[in-house]
Amino acid sequence: MDARLTPTPHTLADVDIRSRETLGQGWGRLERFTLRHRRFDGTWSEVIQRDLYTIAEVGMVLPYDPKLDAVVLIEQFRTCGLFWGEATWLFEAVAGIVDPGETPPEVARREAMEEAGCTIDAPIPIATVYSSPGGYGERTYMFAARTDLSAIGGTHGLAEEHEDIRAVVVPLVEAYLACLDGRVREAKTILMIQWLMLNKSKLT
Secondary structure (H helix, E strand, O other), X not given: OOHHHOOOOOOXXXXXXXXXXXXXXXXXXEEEEEEEEEOXXXXXXXXXXXXXXXXXXXXXEEEEEOOOOEEEEEEEEEOHHHHHOOOEEEEEOEEEEOOOOOOHHHHHHHHXXXXXXXXXXOOEEEEEEEOOOOOEOOEEEEEXXXXXXXXXXXXXXXXXXXXOEEEEEEEHHHHHHHHHHOOOOOHHHHHHHHHHHHHHHHHO
């Protein structure tokens, strides 16, 4: 293993939080941290302020049918593009919030049924990631899972969560090409499709 990629051994003792203020609370929480942190030379940084928006932990899964060599992606409206004056309906892997008492693999199974109407085998871990660490606290557990996609499609989602979700079954190669030409623009989904292109033997 390359020692250059061994994480520096830091703990919360290396972060001096002076204050933690809630700026807004809605679907997620916007907080302002005033803090200093240990520098790599052992000294302390200056006191800085950072804003952090967090909704929850998330479980995310890319269902894969080895017989069809295909995946199911979902398409739904997202607010992210409104800041840039774009109407963003995005293709994504299945995802949902980890509720209290749930494990991320349980969320993957539940959301695969709610959002795409498919039953998945045991989820295989891909990675656990922070998608935008500069200011977004979401921690996402990403999985791939075997499934039967022969009768999957249509619209799904929970009415009480205002979901309007279209499930689309596409060949894995087509999903990969969509990452290259811009049809798939959600970063974690791109990562998951690329992982599956390299590791689909683990699901056959």
